[in-house]
Amino acid sequence: MAWSIMSENLNSTPQHCAVVVGVGASKGIGGAVCRRIAKEGLLVYIVGRTASKLQLVADEITATGGKVIVRTLDSSKPEQVSALFQEITDKNLVIDLVVHNVGSNMPSRFLTTSPRFLEQMWRATFFSGFLFGQASLAVFLAQQHGTLLFTGASGSMRGKPFFAAFTTGKSALRNYIQGIVREFNASNIHIAHIVIDGMVDGDRVNQFGYGLGRIIRLYRGGEKASLNVDDIADNYWQLHKQPKDLWTHELDLRPFLEKF
């Protein structure tokens, strides 16, 4: 597959938009980032796997006057990713910001981890990021600007025991990001990797194991020891707004009580 976007479709007064992929629960990083971007007046493409969850986030945003478009896709399918970007450029929209927020961690003992689990984890953590990276870069080069942000994790930085599958994909993605930062920085494309190094106070954690996740989070210190999703979203927006003479390429976020 070739990564080409027709830049001639961009007219002189286009509407600007952002694409956030990996949106799930309303109280999650993806949902919070969508709300934060929409608050600034950008049209937001809300992209994820589950239509009902996307619609909840969309309804919240439109209720406060924001503009959204909802798209359901599997972010590890090249043809679906390609079609999304083609649709956006066909509409003569300028993409100012793309946020890749796909992939959740899941522990497993190495000797009983199935190759299928490894493959699924790699497709969610690395392959999806690669597909969105390649598609975004093609658009941004044509536009001569753009911000590309990736959500990372502790596993992006170090391989912990029982997270072999997760860390294999996440570390590969971080390396790819470091490579494209060096290659495309001078093309006015701001690329950054945000390391979420701690437990997130979101629905994914709180609803894990019929509420067991919430109990664990509270046991570990509750709100003070958890990352707040709206605070995380603020950091994403600040990265996007950084002036080009002072760009951050990696940002590690953790609660003040987190050991690291």
Added chain:
Amino acid sequence: MNLLNAIKTLQMKYYQGCAVVIGSDIAALSHMMRDKIKQDSLILYQVSHDDTAKQPRIKNGLADFIDVQVDTTSADAVNALFALLSSKKHQPKFVIFSPEANDSIPTLSITPTQIESSWKMTGYSAFLVAQAALTQMQKVKEGTFLFLGSALATQPVTPWLASSAMQAGVRALAQSLAREFNPQGIHVAYIALAHDAESKQAEKSTGLAMAIANSCWHAHKQSKQTWAQEFSTF
């Protein structure tokens, strides 16, 4: 553990120890390893990747050197290889995995198919081989598993970003496995080799193969109290 398993594990402790050098472009390295492993009276399995070998295909079977071809991207084939070792009462004490090096590709020209292929030959294959080998080592709480990697894992360079990313994944896998298996008495480490345009050609040279073999042997012979997790040879 039931009595039968306990007896089997005890028997395995007295199996003939073997070293396995497995992956792509491994002939020079395994040749250099042959002299070293004699010090520990180990048998050497030289296992070359061949995607047509869905079952282990023995090319040469000498008393102390067995030359095998196997598809290292097939779970069934890799498991069959280690089952072959068990059937011969050979216990893997030292395994070196060397994935195929990838060609350079301009970043925006990397296709999904190319990155999937690269993944199969590096991260996926590394996982399969490590899982099969560590399953055997874990039974006797002993062994060394080394991943031969690249400086690209920590220093991505255009136009090798596909290779860089895959190597970073294997490096993280090695870290995770070291943390899971070191406390069980199994040494897992990553050896990062210098990367340059000629690196794969250079690996075939006698001098470099000897240097890599020395590093691998040194890692294998480290005492448990001073295990290294990563060796940078660049």
